[in-house]
Amino acid sequence: MILPADHSADAAIIGGGFFGCMIACHLAEQGQRVILLEREENxxxxxxxRNQARVHQGYHYPRSLITGLRSxxxxxxxxxxxxxxxxxxxxxxxAIGREFSKVNAAQFELFCKRIGAPxxxxxxxxxxxxxRGLIEEVYRVEEAAFDARKLAGLVKRRLEKNQVRVWTRTEASRVEPASGGLRLHASQSGLPVGIQASQVxxxxxxxxxxxxxxxxxxxxPLKHELAEIALVEPPAPLANLGITVMCGPFFSLMPFPxxxxxxxxxxxxxxxxGWNENTAxxxxPAEARATGxxxxxxxxxxxDALRxxxxxxxxxHRKSLFEIKTVLPVNEKDDGRPILFRRDCGLPGLHCVLGAKIDNIHDILDEIDNAEAPPARHAA
Ligand SMILES: Cc1cc2nc3c(=O)[nH]c(=O)nc-3n(C[C@H](O)[C@H](O)[C@H](O)COP(=O)(O)OP(=O)(O)OC[C@H]3O[C@@H](n4cnc5c(N)ncnc54)[C@H](O)[C@@H]3O)c2cc1C
Structure with missing residues (x-):
C-alpha cells in the first residue's frame, strides 16, 4: 500500500514491540487517535x-530490593x-552457587522474605x-514464562479493537517541532511519510x-549487549523444570513457551x-547489527553448565536467537531493572520509553496516567 505523504494523529508511537503496542492501545482507549509505526514486517x-520469556517475580534481583518489590x-x-x-x-x-556467587543462600532467603516471594x-x-560441591542450596519458587507469540496475538486484537492505525515496514527517522505539536518523519518502501502529532x-x-x-x-546514556538466547531440546529429566543458578557467571534453562x-x-x-552508547x-545498535x-x-x-x-x-541445540539487550548504565552494579520514562525528551511532546522487562508495562502505563497530561489536541 502506498501511503499519502501526510497524516495526523493525537499520538504517534514509534516501535511495535510489546511496549509500543500496549501504549498505543492505552492511549486509544482514552479516546486518542493513534498511529503506530513498526520497521519490521511483524x-x-x-x-x-527474542528474550528469555521469564515473567519476573523478583527472585532474579537479590541485589536490587526495589526491582524485587516492583516485580x-x-x-x-x-x-x-x-x-x-x-x-x-x-x-x-x-540454585545458589557456592563460589563466584554475589549472594549466598542465607542472603537469598532473607531477600525473598523481604520482598514476600514464596x-x-x-x-x-x-x-x-x-x-552439591558447587551448589550451596536449591529452592523451589513460583515463577512463570510467557508465550511471546500468544502475547503478539492478544496485542494485535487489542490494537484492532481500539482502531489504532498500524503501519508495519515503516521506519521513523526524526522528529521536529511543528505548528500544533510535532512532525514525525518516516519512510515506507522508500517513500517519505510525514505524521503531524501532538505527542510522539x-x-x-x-x-x-x-x-x-x-x-x-x-x-x-544506554548500555547494550549483543545477546544470544539458545533454544534447546532439554533431556527428559529437565523437560518440566525451569532452572536458574544465581548470582554470577552461571546459567538459566527454562521453558520457552x-x-x-x-x-x-x-x-x-x-x-x-557489550558497549555503552553515550555520545553520537x-x-x-544499527551499526552493531550490520556486523552480522x-x-x-x-x-x-x-x-560450563554441565559442571x-x-x-x-x-x-x-535447535537454534539461537540474537538480540541487542539494552539496560541503563546506572544498573550495572545492582542489576536492577527500573523503567525509563523520559517525558519531553529534548522536545516538548517527545517521550522516550525503555521498559527493561516485560511486566514493567504496568509501571509505564501508571507513569503515563499519573503524569500531568496535556489536554488532548487533534493535530491539524
Ligand atoms: C536477550 C534478552 C533477554 C531478556 N529476557 C527477559 C525476560 O526473561 N523477561 C523479561 O521480562 N524481559 C526480558 N528482556 C527484556 C524484554 O525483552 C524487553 O524489556 C521488552 O521486550 C522490550 O519491549 P519493547 O517493546 O520496548 O522492545 P521491542 O520488542 O524490541 O520493540 C521495539 C520495536 O521498535 C522497532 N523499531 C526500532 N527502531 C525503529 C524505527 N526507527 N522505526 C520504526 N520501528 C522501529 C523494532 O523493530 C522493534 O520491533 C530480555 C531482553 C533481551 C534482549
Missing amino acids: LLDKASY RENYTRFVSEFGECVHTGFEKYY LSEAPGHVKALFD YNCTYGDLNGILRGSGLPLI STPWHSFSHVRYTPHA DDMS TPVSRVEHMRL YMPEVGNII
Missing part, C-alpha cells in the same frame, strides 16, 4: 520475542491481565540433579538513540559484545 518480533507487584498484575499467554505448567527452581526447599530428587512516543528499545540522533537531540524447547543462557557467554560517536550474526556459543554454555548440573550435557 509486531513483537524483536526484543519482545512482585507487577507479576500479579501481569498474570491477571495476560493469563492466557502465561505458562505456569512447570516447576521452577533457583520459597521452599527443593525436593531431594531435584537437589540430586546438581553437583519513542518505544524503540535498543534503538531509542537512533531517533534522538536523527533529530539532533542529546542521547540517553512459543516453541517446544527451553531457552538456555549463560551470564558469561550469552553477551557476545559511540557505536549504535555471530557464531553460536552454545557449546561454551553447555560445557553444575550434569544433565545439561544432554541438551540438543
Whole structure:
C-alpha cells in the first residue's frame, strides 16, 4: 500500500514491540487517535520475542530490593491481565552457587522474605540433579514464562479493537517541532511519510538513540549487549523444570513457551559484545547489527553448565536467537531493572520509553496516567 505523504494523529508511537503496542492501545482507549509505526514486517518480533520469556517475580534481583518489590507487584498484575499467554505448567527452581556467587543462600532467603516471594526447599530428587560441591542450596519458587507469540496475538486484537492505525515496514527517522505539536518523519518502501502529532512516543528499545540522533537531540546514556538466547531440546529429566543458578557467571534453562524447547543462557557467554552508547560517536545498535550474526556459543554454555548440573550435557541445540539487550548504565552494579520514562525528551511532546522487562508495562502505563497530561489536541 502506498501511503499519502501526510497524516495526523493525537499520538504517534514509534516501535511495535510489546511496549509500543500496549501504549498505543492505552492511549486509544482514552479516546486518542493513534498511529503506530513498526520497521519490521511483524509486531513483537524483536526484543519482545527474542528474550528469555521469564515473567519476573523478583527472585532474579537479590541485589536490587526495589526491582524485587516492583516485580512482585507487577507479576500479579501481569498474570491477571495476560493469563492466557502465561505458562505456569512447570516447576521452577533457583540454585545458589557456592563460589563466584554475589549472594549466598542465607542472603537469598532473607531477600525473598523481604520482598514476600514464596520459597521452599527443593525436593531431594531435584537437589540430586546438581553437583552439591558447587551448589550451596536449591529452592523451589513460583515463577512463570510467557508465550511471546500468544502475547503478539492478544496485542494485535487489542490494537484492532481500539482502531489504532498500524503501519508495519515503516521506519521513523526524526522528529521536529511543528505548528500544533510535532512532525514525525518516516519512510515506507522508500517513500517519505510525514505524521503531524501532538505527542510522539519513542518505544524503540535498543534503538531509542537512533531517533534522538536523527533529530539532533542529546542521547540517553544506554548500555547494550549483543545477546544470544539458545533454544534447546532439554533431556527428559529437565523437560518440566525451569532452572536458574544465581548470582554470577552461571546459567538459566527454562521453558520457552512459543516453541517446544527451553531457552538456555549463560551470564558469561550469552553477551557476545557489550558497549555503552553515550555520545553520537559511540557505536549504535544499527551499526552493531550490520556486523552480522555471530557464531553460536552454545557449546561454551553447555560445557560450563554441565559442571553444575550434569544433565545439561544432554541438551540438543535447535537454534539461537540474537538480540541487542539494552539496560541503563546506572544498573550495572545492582542489576536492577527500573523503567525509563523520559517525558519531553529534548522536545516538548517527545517521550522516550525503555521498559527493561516485560511486566514493567504496568509501571509505564501508571507513569503515563499519573503524569500531568496535556489536554488532548487533534493535530491539524
Ligand atoms: C536477550 C534478552 C533477554 C531478556 N529476557 C527477559 C525476560 O526473561 N523477561 C523479561 O521480562 N524481559 C526480558 N528482556 C527484556 C524484554 O525483552 C524487553 O524489556 C521488552 O521486550 C522490550 O519491549 P519493547 O517493546 O520496548 O522492545 P521491542 O520488542 O524490541 O520493540 C521495539 C520495536 O521498535 C522497532 N523499531 C526500532 N527502531 C525503529 C524505527 N526507527 N522505526 C520504526 N520501528 C522501529 C523494532 O523493530 C522493534 O520491533 C530480555 C531482553 C533481551 C534482549
